[in-house]
Each structure stands twice: as structure tokens, then as C-alpha cells.
Amino acid sequence: MEKNEYLLEVKGLKKYFKVGKGTLKAVDDVSFYIRPGETLGVVGESGCGKTTCGRTVLGLYDRTDGEVLYRGKDVHKLKGEERKQFTKHAQIIFQDPYASLDPKMKVQDIIVEGIRAHGLAKSEKEIKERVNELLVTVGLDAQYGERYIHEFSGGQRQRIGIARALAVEPEFIVCDEPISALDVSIQAQIVNLLDKLQEEKGLTYMFIAHDLSMVKYISDRVMVMYLGKVVEITAADRLYEQPAHPYTQALLSAIPIPDPHVEAKKERIKMGGEIPSPVDPPKGCRFQNRCKYATERCREEEPALRLIGEDHYVACHLEDE
Template sequence: MKQETLLKVSGLKMHFDAGKGKTVKAVDGISFHIKEGETFGLVGESGCGKSTTGRVLLRLYEPTEGGVQYRGKHIHKLTEAESFRYNRKIQMIFQDPYASLNPRLTVRDILLEPMEIHGLYGGRKGRLEKVDELLESVGLNRAFANRYPHEFSGGQRQRIGIARALALEPEFIVADEPISALDVSVQAQVVNLLKKLQKEKGLTFLFIAHDLSMVKHISDRIGVMYLGHMVEITASSRLYQEPLHPYTQALLSAIPIPDPDIEDKRKRIILKGELPSPINPPSGCVFRTRCPAAMSICTAKKPVLKEAEEGHYVACHLYDGEVKKEDDEMEVTLQTR
């Protein structure tokens, strides 16, 4: 059965005024799509524009340029009635489980609030039954409904956050680094819970993270961002086996392998220099100032995201068919894991 495209992002730019005539190019022309029922992982260093992208999808920001279509409709051109339905169908799981829950409300009231706003489940009785159902669906006892957020651990709070996201029966969830603030042992539990809920409820996820080792286990496809640009998109398994972009290769080389023999022999790719400022990004390819395979064309021309192999897209001049060896001394060797 062919999966339908649920969400499509085209040439999205999100720029912010930094004052004194300067502009922060947080997201600078990215395009990707997410199919119904899949998990699309979005990874990259802090400050690359991942969370900003998620906030645009939630309509918290009006994009500077480009657009987002949800089931074929532009999300920033919806009528008031369509906007109300969209706000129900797309929800968010926040990064910080300690800051994302109102400390003055009980868990019951936290879960009831969105239901009451949207007038769901018939009335008070139906909503209270839904609260119990939600708590059990995320692995919490229904008796916890009377407690306040400060009475829970970080992992339990994140489960409450997940339950709140599910309260409106959404189709699409933006998970903004939902496990980065949790202990490693709890991270696996939350990821397994999300996979279980996805299977049961047919959910679609945008899973934002900077930990590639964890993204591998939950994502069907992965997009890699660098300084506001999308540099590579492919299936999760292929990205880890055959990373094409030098930046992706460097990220993957930093993941430790639990085999001392392999770990000792493999080569770690250390990127030189500092991450450029999104206020004044490099000309041409934004990664060229740190790239071990940079060429003269990288300074003059910005690479476009193209299909290098079937289903494998990369924005790099090494794969665009336009690179010619201009002198015998230039030898580009991709470093692989």
C-alpha cells in the first residue's frame, strides 16, 4: 500500500531581524516531505534550524518565504475554521518536561484543558474517562491524575507531555528533542512508547534530535541540516550505511561503536574551525569552511539538493555531475565509517 504525502515543505525560509540591519537566517530554503504514518527524523548541530522548522509547521512562526502544505492545503492560508481543525490535528511534544507542564495544575487539569477548548468527548464525564485512558496509554497509573507535575520524575513528566499531545487525537506530532533531557535508560523507554503509540494510532512524527544513535531506531527517513540548509535526506538504514555528505560522515563518525576492535580501527572525522554565524553564512556551500573535501566550486556556487541515488538526496558538488578535476593535485577522497 502506497503511503500518501501528509506534509510537504517547499523552499522554506525563516529569517529573523537581529537589529542594526542584520538578519539571522535560521532556516534558509529547505524542502522535504513526510508521508502518512512515517517518522521523519531531523538532525544536526544545535542552532542549525531544526526546532525553528518544527515551530513553522505548528504555525508559531509565519515563514519569510516558501510554504508548507498539509494534505494539499497551505497551512498559512487556512480559513478560521480550517485553522481550528489544523491546530487539533498537529500537536507537539516539548524538549523540557520540567518547563512544559503548568506547575499550578494537576495532571487531570493539564489533560482536560485542550479537550475543553475543542469541546471534545461529549462533556465532563466523557473527558474524565479520556484522562484515565490517556494515562494508561502512556504507562501511568490513572491515580496519578490528582498529582502535580513536581511530584513526578523527568521520564514520567515526559509521558504526561505525550498524553497531552494525544488528548486531541492528532494525526501529526512534532517531537522536539523529546528525550534529550532524560536519562539514557529512560530515553529508550520513551522512544519505545512513541513507536508503540504510532503503531496503535497511525501517527506521523517529525522527530527532531541531535543524537543520531537514537534517531536511527525510531526514524523511517532522516534529513540532515547544517546552518539552516538541508544537506542530505534518505532512508534511516541507508544513511548509517552509506552517508554521502561530508558533514553527515563527520556526525556519524562521532557515534561510539560498542565493539572495541572496530572502534580502535575506524577513523574519526574531526571538523576544523568554528560553526559560522547564521547572520553571515559562507558564500556558496555553507559547509565549505569546515569541509575536508572542499573545492573551488564550493566557494562560488551553492549546491542544490539532488537525487544522487534512488531515494537518496544530497546537496554537495561531489555528486552534482558538474565537478571536473582542474588540476592533478586535487584528489577528493570521501572519508567513510
């Protein structure tokens, strides 16, 4: 594929934080791409660097090293009008709709901020019509614009957060665990809404989550992260049918199966040990202390992310054997 066919291309991205006298390597030499109109699911346990990666991609965090190219331009070098245009094209839906929306603000005032900032409506009447249209688009009543955020449930608040992101007519949205703070009964509704909006508006998503079953449903490709590193990335179907990395295999084995008879017979892969600290990651493969296949080579030499099949990349020494 030609590089100009990527909407987003990330090369060797690093994001480190100073923690006391140490350095927390939240995102450590991560590379991937996202094609226009597709959804890249990003999964891994809490603390693996998923959210930090998404926010650094958008420029909400300054990078430590590496490149984030959006339509070929480095996001972290954009200034002035170019930077403003990027914030119109790329938006984020936050994890917690209770923390990310001001409860003392009216719904219309929250949604309208981006419309005003980018001059997307010519009059107050047009702004009002736009807000009403956005509320209906996300499955809410147009009259809700006059209400305050504190009057809404978590699922409704997340819909308002989605309307806020859509207000500036973006083409790329980082969905930062948009369903993890919601009731299970509401999660599917929000994922279905995101899926519908993608189809209608041609959106591209980076969908960050730890619920692997939901990620399979919405993603075209899936990237698995562990302790700041990408350990596997491939098409969603292939990842679920032929996981190559021991960490991916363990995560997938933990997904419950609706049939109780099948679930009872299923063998769950248990990971030993504790997740190491990202301030002091182990030498060699970062998963080695929890992996039953670990060898001396795994403890000494860090595996590179390499191609093992059609668009299937894995960072594991087992693939050499």
C-alpha cells in the first residue's frame, strides 16, 4: 500500500513521563497506521499505554520521540491555522462522561463550542438548528439542548459527548474507552451508534478498549499493547482465530462464551507473575516473566515487531522457531 493511502501513520512513537527519579515509559517505540474509513481497535490491560498513545497521536500530549503523520503532515509540528484545521479533522470521545462534561453547563453550550471556534454556522438560528440536528443524530431529543448535563444518565451523557465530537465535522475520532464507564446494557447501544455514524459519515476510528468481544465487533484491525509496546497487530478476524502472541492468546482465552457447556470445557490460559512497572520494565521481552514459553533469549533480547503473514505483525521470538 502507498503511504499516501494512510490517514494516520505513527512511526517509533515514544511518550515518557518523569516519575520521581525514574522515567515511566508509557508508550515506547510504537508504530502503526490507520487507513481512511477503518477502525483500528487498541486493546490491552490497564496501564499498557493505550490511552496515552491515543492522546499523543492527537497532540494532547507532547511526544518524547517519533512521528505522528496525519495525511502526511507531522501532527506535533503543526502551528497556527494548520493546527486549528487538524483539531477540526481529529476529535476525541473521552472515557468518563461524568468527568469530561461540565455538569453545570447546558447541553447546547457544550456542543456549540467547536461550532463557534471553527465558524461552522453563520447565525444563532443556524447554530441552534445544528445543535438540534446533532442531538437527533446521536439518538436524543432535540429539546434536550436546553437542559443541564447533571440531568442525564451515563449513556445519555456519552451520546452528548459523541455529539460534541461530531459538531466540527471530523474525519478521525479517537474513542478512548467510550463504553467502559457505562452499564453493560448501554454499551452495545453506544457501539452500535458509533458503527452507524461511521457508515453514514465515513469516519475513521482509533477505538481504545479492554473489552475484547466489543473490539472484535467494531474493529477492522486490532492492535494489542503490553507495557508500552505493540505485541501484535492484524485483521480482527485473524487475531481472534489465529492469535500468535502468548499475551494475545491469554487475553482471548478470558473472553466468556455465552454457551455454558462450551464455557465449562474451555481452557483458560493463566498468566503467571505480576505486570512489571513501566518505570522499570524487564530486559528483553516485557512479557517474559508471565509467559510459560519464555526462554533465555526472551530474557536477554527484545523481540522486534515483524511480519509473519498477510498484514499480521507479531513481536515474539517463538515465531522464529
